[in-house]
Amino acid sequence: MKSNSLFIASRERHAGSLAISFGLMTLLHQQFEKVAFFCPVVETSKDPDCLFMQSVFDLPQSIHEMTGFTLDKVISLLSEGRKHELYEQLIAQYQELLQQYDFVLVQGMELSRSASTIDFDLNLNLAKHFDAAFVPVLNAKDKTQDDVNKDIEMELHSANDEGIKPFAVFANQAQFPIDDSTQIHTVKDSLIFYLPYLPDLNTPTVKETYEALSGRLLLNDQVPLTRLVKRPVVAAMTTENYLGRVQEGDLIIVPGDRTDILTASVMSLYSRHLPNISGIMLTGGLVPSPIIMALLSGYQGLEIPLISVMTDTYPTAMKAHEVRAQLFSDNEQKNHLVLSLFDQYVHKECLLEKLVQPKAEVTTPMMFEYRLFEKAKQSLQTIVLPEANDERILKACEILLQRKVVRPILLGKPEEIAYRCNLLGIKLDGVEIIDHEESEWKAEFIQSFYELRKHKGMTLDLARDSISHVSYFATMMVHLGYADGMVSGATHTTADTVRPALQVIKTSPGTKLVSSVFFMCFDTRVLIYGDCAVNQHPDAEQLSEIAISSADTAMHFGIQPKVAMLSYSTGDSGHGDEVDKVRQAAQMAKQRRPDLTIEGPLQYDAAIDAEVARQKMPNSDVAGQATVFIFPDLNTGNNTYKAVQRASGAIAIGPVLQGLNKPVNDLSRGCTVDDVVNTVAITAIQAQQMQAQQQESAS
Template identity: 35%
Template sequence: MLRLLRKTGSLGSALKGKTAANCTAPFSCFSVASPSSCLTPAAAPTIPATRIRRRFADFLPWTVRRQAHTGVYLHHTNPGRGTDSLAVALGLVHALDRIQPGMGYFRPIDRTTIGGNRAAVMKEIYGFEDDMSSMHGVTQQKAFELITTDRMDDLLEEIYRAFEQIRKRHEFLVIEGTSLKGWGGDTATLNAKLSNLLGTSAIFFTDARGAIRNEIYRSKEEWEHEILESAKVSDLAFKREKVEVLADIVHTLPSEIRDVEALKKLFADANIPFAGAIPDDPLLHSLQVHDVMRTLDAELLFELKGKGAALSTGVTNFIVATLQLSDLLAELPKNGDPRKGSVVITDSSRSDILLSLLHLHQSRTFANIAALVLTGGKRPEKCVEQLVQDQADKSSLPVLVSPMPSFETSALLSKAEATIEPRSYRKIERAQLIFEENVDMDVITKALLKEQPVRMNPKLFIHNLFTKAKANKKHIVLPEGSEPRTVQAAGIVLNRDLCEITLVGNKQAIEQVAKQYRVDISRAHIVDPPRSPRLEAYIDYMYEVRKHKGMNKGAAHESLIADCNYFGTCMVALGDADGMVSGAINTTANTVRPALQIIKTSPNLPLVSSVFFMCLPDRVLVYGDCAINSSPNSEELATIAIQSAETAAAFGVEPKVAMLSYATGTSNKGPLIQKVIDATEIAKKKRPDLLIEGPLQYDAAVNPETAKTKLKGKDSPVAGKATVLIFPDLNTGNNTYKAVQQSTGAVAVGPLLQGLKKPVNDLSRGCTVMDIVTTIALTAVQASNKKSS
């Protein structure tokens, strides 16, 4: 499962140092209290950082270097909120995950016997396959026992034994230390010993607020020096243990001292590598619905559509509803951000409030209700619950049943603490985003990598695809505008700021889908064809390009209104959009036919074909044609080869083209082999600058030893090193890409269509949301390449 970077907008302003001492949480009739002002900072353990025994090399936008280390040790230099320390760890793991296949996660000392919350988050988000019990060495209780009885060697031995077991299953481990909360000893020295034991270098995380958490006031200069001193204490401990410190990352940096250059100079003077400073972000320590549910030990009244998104909705305030419904409605905010809202608390007997809020949540005048809490430990009466169930399929409003009365429920929620859990989707993506934007990974990679290039891995390919799309922002139209996966994909693309999006369809229907799935599409353009001011221009254009086929303006009007793909294609043809993505609910023919009729093929290579980017664990290969041409002749096969080579080069894959057949070289003869031989010659004559060879069998194309044997020692710039593989027909190509995908777990990105004057791409009707996101990015990069060519 690919984990990709998200854009969630501008960074939040820093918190102003609120603590439980200066907060109040009044819960009276319809009283409103901000949850952030009622939270006591989480007493999270200080978490040491990770380190690696392998070296990485610098990487350029579309390449990766070979590793030399086997792990990295993360050390948190001072105590801080659990959410803040976990957020920065998530950001680093996400960054390393793009350049390090086969990664795992390990905690030498953990709070529980099953790996703890951090391991659970890491396991679910990054797809680690280890059992929770194998992702830690010993529990805190066991560590206390061994340390207090002067059995440090026994502690280290137990931890190392567990580490050796998990290391066998991973090429690279992120090892996160512990504060050993409650011990009172020198945790920096303990973590330095563990880092030395496990043979890793270290990365420090320093909490800017944690450096002065007990201070009332510090000047900017004093605060900066406190941050540095916090890092220096740990630096001395790790140097005593002969552990190399690769970098220090300062996080939770308040706005009062957001002077990164000053911090960088202080760290340089202290000879501690500085990788960046992450600003404080209120979202990371804000309450969400799942925090309310966990705090109350509440259960859901009914299962939700889009449950994960609903439970990660932010909580802006609590409202205790005890009076009339009309009074409650007056207190509810209107038409705000759908990703956050009020939590309404009321007794389970108030069926009027329950039914009204369920209905209101579905209305166009949507009041931002994050959740409804029914108190008293009882479910509604049967007749009411039946009415609720009737609306359940339409609702995405979480209705929680608290086991306590209203007063106790409100009192407990006033002390609720924010967490980051596997379903905290917005917090996780924000943590990844602000890490990417504020940390210079070159500082870390230059310490871990050496100059030995290897083939690209899937995560880096996808990451760089998104980076290139974002750098050359284009406008992509999605004709299937009200399809739920398409709407969700549009929200992700807009969040990441990858490109501009137009959704085609009924505005009210699209907005209702967005509301149901908690998707922010406020920056998307929504175009309803019958009401579009450009409709007449599209009718005229379609009539002009199709009149030779007997089309009149009436038929053009009907096609544009009835078929979203014709409308989207006209947008691209007339330059109102740079590319189009469709096919989630339409067939390939319905997607490609309008493009062939209206946009038409490129004059120099007049053939539409396709490629898949096959993202293998250690490389990215380009397969063509696996989706469009069933039985191309030699001329068409040569065209496909040239198109695929150009596509590969455009996406950072050096094209070495193998023309595939069931025989290599002159080992066999036959009409199918001759077709490939002729296609190879045609392609070479048309593009003598390309490296093209054929016929080759697949093994001779990608395996150097096999190539040497089958070519009888003949040296070849392509055989054994091919990156672009051209199949002789659709039957072979389609089955091969599916076989590789299913048998190896490779990620197949595509199909990407080639040969049109402007980019239009087709989706599988079984596509996922992330498939659509990736195809949109591919289309945007295609569009930028066409504009620059």
């Protein structure tokens, strides 16, 4: 029997139930439109796990709807012999969620000193009464594989005694080798997943430490608190002896009146020969004098937390050592680490086939991103990112490495990139970094570019100057097969990205025009808008080619193309140069590609709204159900996509270039880290598609 709910629970403390819930919630959101999160028993009414889920997934539930009873209330009801009332109310709240949502993920109570006063397994009882698929989470840390397997057997036996068959078991934080992550493990028909222990995931950040010690931020209260605290270290030596003992990721704990240690620590951040500390904690409630604070505030871009705590030095150090790692919604590095574990060690297909399938065919932004990642992973492509001087690119590169979406290449000086990564707390272990100024490929690229453009008056000196620019160097990498695709534009203009591609890579066979589309991700569907970035005043023939290219792009990304050629008139209701151009373009596109569903001219409301379509064009296969929107000119398209994006809250991914012989994509200079990640994934999928077409043509 398939389930539309899961009940996550652990018998042990610190098993990492939230990480498992987070991974499963991400997976569920990639399949279902509406997913609820429910904690029937919580320690406090403002449960941190519920707050985390609410923030990360932007859940419409209130905290009250996400939680049942506090543990104190549960113990009170049980002591008064009101167990039936407890179950009745929790079941009613759970059933209400089932009625409102496509899927409900329940997270049971984690064992604590208070919970140990309950003399039966409340989680198992609730899972049975909820009739939810049960998912135990085991803490495998510091255990052998034999010990963990025995724990799994005991868990299955306990569940069986209660009449429950576990859906899956997660053995989390395993420190023994997990031999084959592609092998499906089962015990008594229950799926078994072993997730390895990751030190970074289990290392607290400055935020956890800062909050545990009730700290107060000095100087910059907007400083990032996501750096990992590898060691809390008391600085009690002279400056020269102290600096020689500092290690990467140390949290420096020092009395607030030790201005020598304080200023030396801040200065060390700007040295390329000293480790990067995670933060400075000033003890005893002592704050440096105004002149020292003025000196420190003069350091531009100081992004190391300076924290004041009231406790003395050694009690502070002892408490800092006891802080446990947590997940926070604003710590994307840790969150992507959890998701990378699920990507590698959890067989999603096996889980999903045992769940109730979505009733409606919807595509949420998270579903679309999931499909991008899964498709990109099928054949890893090498994508060059020439703007390694931008921190958004570096952060995106870390995510791409963690999630194993592509093989990224960065252009720049390795020592500069390493220094920048250290300042930002980013790990790019294993990424290929190429210094384009010193590369052994430089001479080859200069000669090749000269040969390509000499009929246009190119000289060797001009070719040498061009290849010194990262955009041209990266484009030549793609052209000559050293990379499968390129993504740029975070710090360069669209012209800087597109011009080299047009000069070197050129258009694909049968295509005369390079154009662009945006993937517009709404709450329940993804639409394509084109051309909103490249062609200013396309004529009818160019407009028809944009329509065909956009329809093909839609198909490549799993969107059934129903193409609306937009104008200020619908059907035969209006005339004029602009509407006639669109009418002619639609006719030309239909003639060239009779396999496509194309309609035009259409007004935007008639293209997207079924009710309006019934009035204006009732017999159309496109009106009211369009998925691809082709705008008559750049001015209309660019303004419309931005207006729709801002008014609706839609996520706009792009511009994605189409028509090139090899994939090169442009970023907006206002792009986010997620924009970079998604654009790189799209570029990888384009590269896969082009390679498949080339192989098909060759055969």
